Amino acid sequence: MRLYRLSPNSLQFPAPTSALHEPNGLLAFGGDLSPERLLIAYQQGIFPWYSPGDVILWWSPDPRAVLFPEEFHVSRSLRRIMQRCPYRITLNHAFGEVMASCAERGQEGTWIGPEVEIAYQRLHLLGQAHSIEVWDGDTLVGGMYGVAQGALFCGESMFSRRDNASKIALLTFCRFFSQQGGKLIDCQVLNSHTASLGARDIPRRDYLALLGQLQPLTLAPHCWQPQTLSVVTLNSEPDSGE
Template sequence: MRIVKLSPHSVAFPSAEGALRDPNGLLAIGGDLSAPRLLAAYQRGIFPWYSPGEAILWWSPDPRAVLYPAERHISRSFKRFLRANPFRITLNHDFAAVIAACAERPQDGTWIGPEVQRAYLHLHRLGYAHSVEVWQDDALVGGMYGVAQGALFCGESMFSRVTNASKCALMAFCRHFAAFGGELIDCQVLNAHTASLGAREISRRSFLQQLSELQRRPLAAECWAAQVIPPQQV
């Protein structure tokens, strides 16, 4: 296995099954963040992740972290929080603000530099990338964004400025997505936050098989129209 250098003249990718084991999932280097290349990557279970100013790295880890909307977990304490309904949650109301907020994590470092923000904002304008916004009064306090692949949604990043805001974004999106026939949310790599909400790991092979099937099931356009997502009933 070796890292493949992408051609500037083609958006073709090598098979995700050829990714390295260490570092887990590293597949290719180079290329650009043009819409055709990004879409070609997501269609094959591949995503970019790299430090700003360095060469673009492309990944497809094994195992893959996923969340099935029907398996989402709402703890007792979170149910009590939801009953108070402190937030208003919207879809596709301010993608630019959400991705900019996801980049504002200096304590952790971020890969979401200006080049990445421009690329995904372009995907949003083309109708492929979508955002969920969490509002407290008129302030944006949380949210998430990602890329749709039919009945599968590739989650990219989320943020919280107040307690439970990103949880509310993901749980509200799960309900909305499932209501329109969405079946799987790609979380890429498992972490404590997503695991606490019901995400789990599956093999890359299983993920790629499901991606191949689910991306052929486009959801109704109404799923992605700018709208308010009704509050959770618990």
């Protein structure tokens, strides 16, 4: 297997199955972050990830981390917080602020440079990228953003300025997304945080098959219009574990 250089004159990507084993999933380099190229990438299970100032790198790892909304793990501590949730949760009210906040997370967020922010804000203006915001009064304290692919949502990044704010954003989004007809959230690469929330690895071939099945599906009308989301109501019986 070899690493492909993308042509500036073509939007074509190599097959995801041709990605390198080490580093896991690295598929190609070069190209640009135009809306057209980004959307074609996501349609094929490919995403960009690179350090600001470096050449653009494109990835399709195997296995792929995913979260089925109904498998979100609600810990005892999160359940207690949701029973008295002091926050307001919105959809698509502050996409730019959410991206900027994700980019400020320190070492984990350094891949979100100005070029990436501009690119995804363009996708947002086209109705393809979306944000979930957690507010304490008028202060943004947490959130996440990603790219919609039919009944699949490709999560890109999240942040918290209050304990559990990003968990509240994801839990609220999981319930909302499921109610609108959403089936799967792409988490790209599993880490301890997403694993603790119920994400798990599946083979890339299974992810690509699900992507093909879920892309053509249509969500409920007005799903992505700016709105305030209902705070999740949980029953009193706690899930196991913290």
